[in-house]
Amino acid sequence: xxxxxxxxxRIQRAHVWLMKHPKYCLYSGIFMLGxxxxxxxxxxxATNGRDVLYGREFSSKLPDEQLRAVILHENLHxxxxxxxxxxxxxxxxxxxxxxxxxxxxxLLIEDxxxxxxxxxxxxxxxxxxxxxxxxxxxxQQAEEGSVHIKTKGxxxxxxxPVGEADSMDGHDWEAAEEMSTEEKEVLAKDVDxxxxxxxxxxxxxxxxxxxxxxxxxxxxxxxxxALREFVxxxxxxxxxxxxxxxxxxxxxxxxxxxxxxxxxxxxxxxAIDTSGSIGSQEIGQFLGEIRKxxxxxxxxxxxxxxxxxxxTQHEKYERDQLENLLSSTKPRGGGGTAPSCxxxxxxxxxxxxxxxxxxxxxxxxxxxGGTWPCPVLWGITSDQVSAVGKTxxxx
Numbered sequence: 001x002x003x004x005x006x007x008x009x010r011i012q013r014a015h016v017w018l019m020k021h022p023k024y025c026l027y028s029g030i031f032m033l034g035x036x037x038x039x040x041x042x043x044x045x046a047t048n049g050r051d052v053l054y055g056r057e058f059s060s061k062l063p064d065e066q067l068r069a070v071i072l073h074e075n076l077h078x079x080x081x082x083x084x085x086x087x088x089x090x091x092x093x094x095x096x097x098x099x100x101x102x103x104x105x106x107l108l109i110e111d112x113x114x115x116x117x118x119x120x121x122x123x124x125x126x127x128x129x130x131x132x133x134x135x136x137x138x139x140q141q142a143e144e145g146s147v148h149i150k151t152k153g154x155x156x157x158x159x160x161p162v163g164e165a166d167s168m169d170g171h172d173w174e175a176a177e178e179m180s181t182e183e184k185e186v187l188a189k190d191v192d193x194x195x196x197x198x199x200x201x202x203x204x205x206x207x208x209x210x211x212x213x214x215x216x217x218x219x220x221x222x223x224x225x226a227l228r229e230f231v232x233x234x235x236x237x238x239x240x241x242x243x244x245x246x247x248x249x250x251x252x253x254x255x256x257x258x259x260x261x262x263x264x265x266x267x268x269x270x271a272i273d274t275s276g277s278i279g280s281q282e283i284g285q286f287l288g289e290i291r292k293x294x295x296x297x298x299x300x301x302x303x304x305x306x307x308x309x310x311x312t313q314h315e316k317y318e319r320d321q322l323e324n325l326l327s328s329t330k331p332r333g334g335g336g337t338a339p340s341c342x343x344x345x346x347x348x349x350x351x352x353x354x355x356x357x358x359x360x361x362x363x364x365x366x367x368x369g370g371t372w373p374c375p376v377l378w379g380i381t382s383d384q385v386s387a388v389g390k391t392x393x394x395x
Contacts, residue, residue, distance in 0.1 A: 010064070011054060015031050018031070018068060018071065022202065026198040027195075028194075029195070030079050030191065030198070034051040034052065035052075036051070036052050037051070037052075038054050038059065039053050039056065044170065045058065045073070047171065047172065048175035050187050051175075065113055065114060066116065069109055069114050072109050072114060073169065074169065077105065079195060082101045084188070085131075086100075086131050087173060095166070096135055096138045096162070097131070099134075099147070099167050100135035100138055102121045102169070103122070103129075103131075104129065106121055106152075108210055119168050120168045121152075121168060142162045146161055147165050188390070195213060224289050227289055227293065227379065230377040231293045231355065232296065232297050265354050266352070266354035267352065268301075268353055269302075270302055270305070270356075270357050270358075271305040271342045271358045272287075272304070273307060273359060274308055275333060275335060275337040275361075278360070278361060286359050286394070287325060288326065291323070291325055298319060300318075302317045304325070305342060307339075307342050308337060310345075313333070315329060337361075337364050337367075339360065339369040343369045343370050347373070352373075354374060355377070356372060356377070357376070357379065358378050361381045361382050362378070362381070366387070372388060380392070381393075
């Protein structure tokens with residue numbers, strides 16, 4: 001006598017099946033990230049980029065091969081970091097952003113033993129496209145009054161009003177946005193590590209790593225944009241204004257206006273590796289971007305640290321001195337490389353930065369500075385990834 005499995009048990013069994021499949025074992029670590037739950041009032045399935053929810057009624061009606069496809073679908077949203085990478089598309093047009101992400105994912109899924117439900121969006125026109133390119137195509141269609149939608153069950157497709165076009169599952173962009181900066185950093189690092197380990201497993205089992213995933217692992221982030229986003233994320237609440245600090249945006253017009261408190265952050269530590277592998281061009285380019293950020297968020301000041309195995313130079317710049325940073329700074333160093341000297345220096349001199357930005361080649365062994373007293377962004381010129389804080393590749 002056989003016992004009918006619950007939805008929870010079927011999902012668990014599907015995870016095991018996928019983790020043994022040469023093609024899909026790549027995502028084994030992704031399946032383990034976040035929480036998995038079954039909800040009675042959820043119409044289909046949903047993810048916030050970390051946790052996955054499955055509707056009980058929806059999942060119970062799916063045959064095993066389609067349930068596996070839905071599970072892959074949700075976890076590929078996680079693998080591609082859709083809910084953080086494309087949040088700007090969501091803010092512009094949530095519905096089209098959802099559809100674009102679904103088209104990209106579903107083209108990667110269908111295979112022997114993994115069959116998409118008929119309601120899944122599927123259009124071979126978008127093969128090889130990323131979500132932003134698909135979104136732009138859909139937006140252009142929408143401006144003409146409708147979008148052409150194809151599903152697994154209807155490959156002819158039909159033109160539908162924008163308001164009636166929908167994706168198969170739910171994308172909880174709001175929950176993704178509500179994650180703290182630290183949670184987002186941890187998730188990004190966990191996803192990257194899970195995919196890299198999965199790629200090794202796939203190689204051993206004879207599977208291939210899709211080009212789209214290779215692109216994710218080797219993607220070149222615009223480090224300038226990442227740097228600006230990191231620093232500006234520490235702006236305080238913009239709902240209050242203060243006359244104690246005039247707005248820099250109006251001073252040039254001889255107009256004295258209060259600044260928004262959120263236009264400013266506290267002190268920032270900028271720590272630059274001068275061990276010999278970072279040239280003057282990189283330092284100048286990096287400091288130029290820091291100065292531009294300062295013009296936007298007006299930090300209380302910058303503690304600029306040059307370091308190798310010790311902090312060789314500490315330059316302090318107050319708010320009214322920031323514009324002179326490039327012309328007055330004097331980089332020093334040339335020894336080995338030990339980031340822990342920076343955190344020790346911060347502690348010994350009782351610096352209280354709101355955040356820290358470190359420029360290095362990343363060849364530091366296991367020394368990533370230990371425990372930092374604040375969030376830290378590493379701008380790294382090699383392919384190394386920091387074990388602490390967030391990493392962005394500096395080109």
